[in-house]
Every structure is written in C-alpha cells, then in structure tokens.
Amino acid sequence: MHVEPFVLRRRVELLYSVEMSNQARQRTDPLTVDAIVETTCELIADAGLPALSMRRLGAALGVDPMAVYHHVASKRELLSLVMARTVGAMTLPAADDPWDVRVRGWAKAYWDVVVVNRDLVAAGLADPVVAAGAMPLVAPLTDAVADSGIDVDLVEPNVWLVVDFVHGAALGAAAPLRHAGDELGPLIRAFDAGLDTIVAGIASHAAAS
Numbered sequence: 706m707h708v709e710p711f712v713l714r715r716r717v718e719l720l721y722s723v724e725m726s727n728q729a730r731q732r733t734d735p736l737t738v739d740a741i742v743e744t745t746c747e748l749i750a751d752a753g754l755p756a757l758s759m760r761r762l763g764a765a766l767g768v769d770p771m772a773v774y775h776h777v778a779s780k781r782e783l784l785s786l787v788m789a790r791t792v793g794a795m796t797l798p799a800a801d802d803p804w805d806v807r808v809r810g811w812a813k814a815y816w817d818v819v820v821v822n823r824d825l826v827a828a829g830l831a832d833p834v835v836a837a838g839a840m841p842l843v844a845p846l847t848d849a850v851a852d853s854g855i856d857v858d859l860v861e862p863n864v865w866l867v868v869d870f871v872h873g874a875a876l877g878a879a880a881p882l883r884h885a886g887d888e889l890g891p892l893i894r895a896f897d898a899g900l901d902t903i904v905a906g907i908a909s910h911a912a913a914s
Contacts, residue, residue: 723894738776742786750786754824781834788829788838789820797845799887807849812871812900819875820889827876843868854911863907870903 734740744765748757759780763770777783796819798810820828829836846867851860874896878889 707729728850729900736766736772736776738786741766741773741776741783742790745783745787746790749825749841754828781832782824783800784828784832784835785838786849787834788825789841790838791820791825792839794818794882797841800845800848804849804852805908808853808867809900810847811846811849812867816875817880820879823876823879826872827868828870850907851908854914855907856910859863859910863903863910867900867903870899874899 741762745757745762747767748762759770760775766773768797773783792815795811795814797814798807800807802810821850825835831841833901843864846859847864850863851857867906874892878892878896
C-alpha cells in the first residue's frame with residue numbers, strides 16, 4: 706500500500722508525541738541541573754554532539770523539552786556546563802610538583818580530553834559561552850607557568866601557547882576517520898617532543914629573568 710510522504714511524516718510525528726507524553730509521565734523524581742548535564746553527556750557519548758537536540762534530551766529525561774529551560778537558559782549554557790564537567794574530570798599532577806611536571810601533566814590530560822571530545826571542544830573554540838565552562842581549569846596551568854619564574858608579562862602568552870598547541874595536536878589526532886586508536890603512537894610522540902620544546906623555551910626565559 707502506497708503512503709504519501711506527508712501522511713507518513715505525520716504518523717511519525719504523532720508517534721513521537723505519544724512517546725514524549727509517556728516518557729514525561731514516567732519521570733517521578735525532580736528534574737535537576739545535574740541530571741540534565743549528566744544525561745546530555747550520555748547522549749553526546751552515544752550519538753555525538755551533532756545529534757544532540759533539546760527534544761531528544763527531553764525524551765531521554767522523560768520530560769517535555771521545555772521543562773529543561775526552567776533549569777538551563779539555553780543550549781549554549783547547557784554545553785558550557787557539559788564542558789565544565791568534561792574538562793573538570795581531568796587528572797592533574799599535585800600542586801606541589803615541579804612546575805614543568807605540572808605543565809606537561811596538564812597538557813597531556815587536556816590532550817586526552819580533546820581527542821575524546823573533539824566536537825565539544827570545537828564548539829567551545831567557536832563559541833565563548835561554551836568555552837567559559839572550561840576556563841576555571843586553566844588556572845592550574847597558569848599557576849604552573851608562573852611558578853617557573855618567567856617574567857609575569859610572559860605568563861599568560863605562554864599559557865595560551867600551551868593550550869593552543871594542545872588544541873592543534875589533539876584536534877588533528879581526533880579528526881574523523883583519520884586515526885584509529887592504535888595509530889596514535891607517532892602522534893603522541895610528536896606531541897611530547899613539541900611539548901618538550903615549549904617547556905624548554907619557558908625554562909630558558911625564566912633563567913633569563
């Protein structure tokens with residue numbers, strides 16, 4: 706039996722509406738920001754950032770999508786919270802480790818985050834609202850560079866040199882269909898060599914200071 710495209714689309718929309726209503730009735734616990742962010746992270750991990758929509762998020766939470774906006778003002782703000790949670794999971798060296806150990810440790814931890822979360826980090830590079838979620842995690846790197854003894858005016862430029870170096874190396878390593886997990890070895894070695902050069906440059910400027 707032939708079904709006109711419009712009729713078929715309408716049937717799908719009706720089925721989706723029924724599904725949304727059923728899921729909304731299923732949620733009994735209060736909706737919270739933590740629940741929203743956690744579910745968003747799960748959806749991104751499962752289907753990727755491009756597939757994320759507020760309708761899909763509402764369905765996963767078992768609520769009407771508009772209910773999400775009572776807790777998060779916009780999708781951009783939501784992605785900022787996701788960014789904060791994602792980057793906040795980085796494992797960093799101890800604060801009393803030597804400065805160069807902390808710089809290398811921060812850069813390698815962030816490299817791991819970027820490789821796994823390419824689309825999210827790319828969204829942050831394109832949108833300062835999304836990027837704002839990661840900004841507090843730059844503080845440990847700033848402290849490490851400052852502890853090198855480098856001139857105070859050179860701290861911030863060198864911090865962003867490290868950050869941008871990680872972005873360039875990790876986003877390239879994570880490019881879709883370019884590198885499988887077992888092919889990252891040469892890229893990691895190249896990243897380590899470049900990072901050594903940056904750390905040596907900071908040490909050299911610190912000695913001159």
